[in-house]
Amino acid sequence: MMAPDLPVPRNLERFPELHPAFDSQGALAEANRCLFCFDAPCMGACPTHIDVARFIKKIASGNLRGSALTILDANILGLSCARVCPVDVLCEGACVMLKHDGKAIEIGRLQRFAMDSFYGSGAKLTSTRRQAEGPAPPVACVGGGPASLACAAELRRQGYGVTVFDNRPLPGGLNTYGVAEYKLRASDSLREVDLVRSLGVEFRRAEVGEAVTLDDLEKGFSLIFLGLGLGGMERLGIPGDRAVGVMDALQFIERYKTSDYVQVGKRVVVIGGGNTAIDAANAAKRLGAEKVHLFYRRSEKEMPAFPFEFDQSRVEGVRFHWLAQPVEIVEREGRAAAVRFVETRLGDPDASGRRKAEPLGGAGFEVACDMVIPALGQSGFMGLLHESRGIRLNGRSIAIERPTGRTSNPRYYAGGDCVNGGREVVDAVADGKRAALAMARRLAEAANARSHH
């Protein structure tokens, strides 16, 4: 697939950014509200530990370059995180001002202000702390998403060469292909990829496991970082789930973000209760669907989506329906024409601690539609690991030692969704950074050992 010029012009109009940017007056006023806490809780709440108070005070002092570098030093994807982070449950949720006057400092928007100013000025990250050692890069990152980008950038900054292998036309992973366009434009994700590339990271498009095998990687690289993400979305597993007119949420989001051509039905049914379900439902609405109905088998209380996502979606005009589970996609004239649901009730808590949805009997009810978007979450993506390599799994995730990202095979490190089951971009960045620091220590120790012999 050839990527068109991004952003897709239609998207600029249909997906204006959800949160308006600060102008410099607004940013200055907001920055001056910050108390400059010691050991600020916002920093502690950020998985990448951005020194929030410090970058905010640099905005206040007019040192915008220093502010941006403070952010990027901790989090190379500071631009996308400023846009997509659920700040209410992270930095802003920890802000002491909530206890002071009830209004947290708008950290996300301030970070975005600093990042926009950095990218807008054409500034570059020039220095690496040490020159790369040896002719061949010592580390391979598998997957081109946030975890690998953060890992690669940190390794370069520590002075080590890295090659990133990604199987898609464009790097960036879900940041490029999977985030709602009004939160993060694919073109902004690619600016971050360019920043990482500018540090000297090499990108290669290749499907690891096919065009390039793990054997190849083990021969060519000392250490390997797995930033595989998750696999495709789970199928509904009901009759008709492969009908024409059924497209899972990630495919749908990818298509509208990177392609001019996307056809949305008039009546769309979205199935699922997570943030991705909501992103897809909102997008369907903005792309012209007349009615968008979102069905979730449990109740509002159990819905995994963040409350602010739910609130936004209701503003967009998405209709929510609780306690209904699909049992069949009804096909007519060769395409999906309706979804048949049965009602459910909430039973005892399951392993996740949330009350289980139990289908009630009966024939159920049909909801007519011409497009069905299942958003049931992504399956664990372990295809590559069938080759095993002695990498232990924890359920459907790769088991790691948390502080270092090291797997049970000491040559392999891992981070991001393939480790945490699918959290936020900032969690993937933190995983990648931790792993990079641990790998850099390993490489330094190895170099020391060599020089002492």
Next chain:
Amino acid sequence: MPDLTTNFAGIRCPNPFWLASGPPSNCGEQVMRAFDAGWGGAVWKTIGEPIVNVTSRYSSVDWNGQRMMGLNNIELITDRPIEVNLREIAEVKKRYPKHAVIASLMVESKREAWRDIVKRSEDAGADGLELNFGCPHGMSERGMGSAVGQVPEYTRMITEWVKEAARTPVLVKLTPNVTDIRVVARAARQGGADGLSAINTINSITGIDLDTFTPRPNVGGLSAHGGYCGPAVKPIALHLVQQIAADGEVGLPVSGIGGIGGWHEAAEFMLLGCGTVQVCTAAMHYGFRIVEDMTDGLSNWMDEKGFHTIEDFRGLSLAKMAEWKHLDLNYRIAARIDRDKCIGCELCYIACWDGAHQCIHLDGRADPASVEAASRARIAVTPNPKLDAGQAAGGGAAAVRVPRVDEEECVGCNLCWLVCPVENCITMAPVETGKARESWEMRTSRNS
């Protein structure tokens, strides 16, 4: 309702709030609008032989997003002819007979020049005269303004010349740009002054343009030092006013000037003995309308305290100032943190460690570096209801962020209380020492 009418050194006015001599009192039209807004008096923009001004004239110091914490000017005295100013004074007095109009004067240091301007001002109807011996820029280079006020002999001499001719009260406006303001104040007294105005502006350079390297204000690529005023100078002005008011050899009514923008500051100057207060920067910043809350706020405060007139509280704080050697060495206070009010910013903690005496602690942490190291080492993840089965959500950290004061070690310096952003969260509580009052002077005189 308290009575704010004032008789200051023989000058009567409906309230003690005067416009200070400066741009807001430049012409009759402004002064009349100020009186309509509620000002009790105005000291006219200094009258003398008209001067030529430059542009630009002002520069300021902004602080944490607030404009004009301090203002600096290099404007000179009036640029309008003497007769125009005097004609307008006459007009204002005709229309506002009960309001005070004080003519601020500055002429070359010749007896005849002073006698002439005094007579003409009084003929125009001025209720009093204020001798501008304080202006620190421009005029001082020509032997006027602070060039007079910095030399006690000149101050006394010119005050004497003026008093020979004057029929109305004569106020001498003092410059703060001296080593000991009391010496000049005494000279004014010896020259026969009826009252003092303090302070005039402070020599200043407010800042430098970091692109052009030209200090502000920029006049075609050059700057000159100016006079500093506004909220930033209040503490300096209060101190100098107290010095004058507490000096037994001065003994003159004082009109307080310097950073007064509201009733709070007005009350403070009055508690240190001022009979009236003068305002310029705040009126330049927000307009004449600010006087409404000055009178209203001061009246309400006086009501609350049971004061009926300004004389009821004027000077009350003078007895509460002493030399350091008289302070009680055995008086002790210690900081206390209200755990329920604390928001966990830890500003008191780092202030005590880096700026004071290392007696505020975070339990379980040896020092600031170990606090920060522990935070960096902590692995934080975004909460996710689907993945965090049964786990307690984050939060809960607030309790461990409340610092603890070691009251034994606390020296009672106030710093933590000053930096705490929460009202009444840190209090400085008296600690019973069981010791009798003892000052440094008492201790050393006993030992000798």
